[in-house]
Amino acid sequence: MAVSDSGGTASDPSGLDYRRMLAAKKETGTVASYAAASLTAAKSGRQSGTRPDANTRRTEMVENSDADVLIETTPSNYRDAEPGMTHITGAMKNGMHVVSVNKGPLALAFPSLNEIAAYNRVMFRFSGTVGGGTPILDYAKNSLSGERITSFSGILNGTTNYILSEMASGMSPEAALQDARARGYVEADESLDLDGLDAAAKLVILANWVMGMKVTLPDVKCTGIRDITASDVKRAAENNAVIKMIARCDNNDSELVVAPVEILKDDPLCVNGTLNAISFTSEHSGTQTIIGRGAGGMETASAILRDLLCIRQGMSAGMYS
């Protein structure tokens, strides 16, 4: 078992104590200080700026580990998806199952990652990437077995939904954004939220997993919320509607779109605050909507746990040895 962060790695084939691990991380800022012996080394390592070394060591660790599963939690990056991409492909080639809550590699290379997983006979799960603790991917894939989903549309980014909800209650776009920033809802790279990249990444994951499409981020027509004005919001209200940033996918035209659109106030999809919502339309069961909190630390941890349980079940069913 091994745990890595940007400061280094702690590993022990006979297992790690999570309480001690939490204490070490809290005290020194890195899990590398977990083993009393490596404490000084790790600290001086960080101080002398050996991050590249930590990265290389982590990659080697992944490629040589005899663990069953890699849990990839580095931040999403939509330029080259690193370092997540290297971790995931390295682990798969090493025969490890993979749980990822990092959306970058899936947004840029879902079809290839799926093939690499199949070729190496490992399971690949990523419940935490869409909907946080709300099991949207599992619902669409398993609870609706025997049904064919023909289209879906959803509010997949809580931050922009918070901003648009505040605007609908009369706040100016600037004040709403400022409020969202003050609450810590906006990503360090604001473009991920405001230009719709985060929602587009989730749309790509859903389109691949639920609809069997082979698409990546450049296939999404993506418009953010930066141009929405107070008068747009007012005009919508006059039609008993609100403006929401909707991600949609339809089997008929195979188009993937993220854009602000007007939806009626009594549409089940019309949720406020940081909530996420998604409506699936299937052949014989009409439209079904799931609403829940988006990401959060506890929600993401819960999603990882579900994925680990699923992999555990797959392993005992002999799905992959």
Next chain:
Amino acid sequence: MAVSDSGGTASDPSGLDYRRMLAAKKETGTVASYAAASLTAAKSGRQSGTRPDANTRRTEMVENSDADVLIETTPSNYRDAEPGMTHITGAMKNGMHVVSVNKGPLALAFPSLNEIAAYNRVMFRFSGTVGGGTPILDYAKNSLSGERITSFSGILNGTTNYILSEMASGMSPEAALQDARARGYVEADESLDLDGLDAAAKLVILANWVMGMKVTLPDVKCTGIRDITASDVKRAAENNAVIKMIARCDNNDSELVVAPVEILKDDPLCVNGTLNAISFTSEHSGTQTIIGRGAGGMETASAILRDLLCIRQGMSAGMYS
């Protein structure tokens, strides 16, 4: 394979042709006319009023059949749950898996039926009893694995929700009921909808299946919507709320309640028309809401299909031989 209705039974160990079956039912009113040979007999049988015989023959058929699965679709009855109860227990004792869309036996005897199924090593599925085509039971049981659901509350009866929605838009209680009747939304026995019995039956099924409680219909404190007046509805609107008939279950107090209560208009549970909605609160993933159409012919058929697929998978996984 055999198919029964109130007019008789058609069976053939080598299989039945569903197109011919539909045509026979349409033409003569009973599937008993399926085989050309039995056509005259069945017709004269119905005319001379031999229904009791048809019932007895059906029970014998269930108890002696070598089919793998019984699909029980007789109407729900909350007095003695017959004839569904006899069909289901007879089939289980005969080693058949059971799919039921009849809520009566589950509402009155869920804990016992579960034990009979386990004792006879057969699978028992009933997706169609709650939420129609919306896989609420599966979602709660499977998609949230690894999580503990601590409470849930929902709008489980589409008819009363339609009436309350119409009242919220200004219709009088009498006019709203008349409108729902005219649209065919109200059950022949109006008490099932208006006094909350149908919602209470679904609450019992959820409490057993999702929360592991061992409860039956008499455990539910049930209040219908007959006493809701136009001024109640108006008073709610002044609080930015609406009156909805909510079924709820909480692990803390183990109370099962169906009653009209005020909920805020922007609560995700607040859906209109004949829609159903249910909110599950879990330990680590907050509150998640599922919204979908309630029962309908196509939705119920889709639920039966899902149950059959689940049983098929269980059989090939050797869960039960």
